[in-house]
Amino acid sequence: MAEDRVRIEVSDHVALVTLTRADKHNALDRAMFEGIVEAAAEVGDTSGVRAVVLHGEGPSFCSGLDVASFMGSEANGGGGFNVLGDRSGDRNANLAQRVATDWLDLPVPVIAAIHGACFGGGLQIALGADIRIAAPDARLSVMEGRWGLVPDMGITQTLTRLVPIDVAKELTFTARRVSGEEARELGLVTRVADDPLAAAQELAAEIAGRSPDAVRAAKRLYEETFPAPAEHALELETELQTGLIGSPNQLEAVMSGMKGEPAQFSDPA
Numbered sequence: 001m002a003e004d005r006v007r008i009e010v011s012d013h014v015a016l017v018t019l020t021r022a023d024k025h026n027a028l029d030r031a032m033f034e035g036i037v038e039a040a041a042e043v044g045d046t047s048g049v050r051a052v053v054l055h056g057e058g059p060s061f062c063s064g065l066d067v068a069s070f071m072g073s074e075a076n077g078g079g080g081f082n083v084l085g086d087r088s089g090d091r092n093a094n095l096a097q098r099v100a101t102d103w104l105d106l107p108v109p110v111i112a113a114i115h116g117a118c119f120g121g122g123l124q125i126a127l128g129a130d131i132r133i134a135a136p137d138a139r140l141s142v143m144e145g146r147w148g149l150v151p152d153m154g155i156t157q158t159l160t161r162l163v164p165i166d167v168a169k170e171l172t173f174t175a176r177r178v179s180g181e182e183a184r185e186l187g188l189v190t191r192v193a194d195d196p197l198a199a200a201q202e203l204a205a206e207i208a209g210r211s212p213d214a215v216r217a218a219k220r221l222y223e224e225t226f227p228a229p230a231e232h233a234l235e236l237e238t239e240l241q242t243g244l245i246g247s248p249n250q251l252e253a254v255m256s257g258m259k260g261e262p263a264q265f266s267d268p269a
Contacts, residue, residue, distance in 0.1 A: 005031050005032045006038070008039055012208060013051065014051050015053070016201070017053065017055075024066060025056075025063035025116065026056040026061065027064060028122070030069070032066075036125070037095065044106050050212045052108060052204070053111050054110055055196075056115070060116030061115055061116060062122025062126075063117040064119040096153050098154075100124045100127060100154040101157060104223065109131065110128070110129040110130050112125070112200070113133055114138045114189065116138060119139070119143045124154060133192070135180050140179075142172045143175050145173060163186055163188065171186075211249040213244060214249070216268070217243070252265055
């Protein structure tokens with residue numbers, strides 16, 4: 001783990017994943033890319049985690065690519081931008097894409113708490129979360145067009161799920177910055193809060209109090225059926241529901257609800 005880039009803290013079934021390059025507004029250098037991918041893997045391997053909160057330390061969530069660091073490594077024979085295209089094993093996503101798509105691949109919900117700058121690659125990381133809570137004055141931008149590039153960190157799998165294609169195009173063509181408030185109106189973020197981290201942690205705690213089997217099944221249901229042929233989607237609904245009905249956690253949810261007492265759920269092995 002690139003500990004000088006990402007920190008993980010787990011408490012009460014919630015993993016708090018913090019980008020810790022605050023002096024650079026959590027800009028993405030190679031160590032940050034690798035640290036985020038390692039963090040997603042570590043969270044996925046940690047028993048008992050039921051929800052994840054992803055946020056940035058300091059004044060910003062993530063200001064995007066640290067171009068200078070890659071230009072410097074390019075000049076010094078360090079691989080530069082080329083390393084971002086590396087793929088490992090049978091993965092479809094390369095290193096740059098995985099900092100966003102690996103959060104989608106986790107079986108548990110991921111909530112991004114957005115404040116300050118959330119530009120370019122930073123926005124694409126946030127789009128990889130299941131839910132986004134932003135400060136009203138946060139600044140978000142699909143910024144790659146400013147540098148003569150296209151967004152290429154999994155945005156085809158995220159942005160067009162959230163906004164109409166014309167809105168996605170307009171944001172990409174112009175690279176304009178939108179506030180947290182406008183981002184909510186457009187559908188880029190789920191909601192706004194004056195303290196997005198506190199709001200994200202409160203929501204994560206609420207999710208962590210639900211049956212982890214049901215929450216994981218719900219995430220799988222939406223991830224595998226959006227979009228998907230109706231036949232597959234309807235079959236998966238039935239398959240997942242059949243697996244839940246009568247299971248220990250499902251019965252515990254019913255009994256705790258009837259008694260009005262907190263549920264005592266068991267976590268997947």
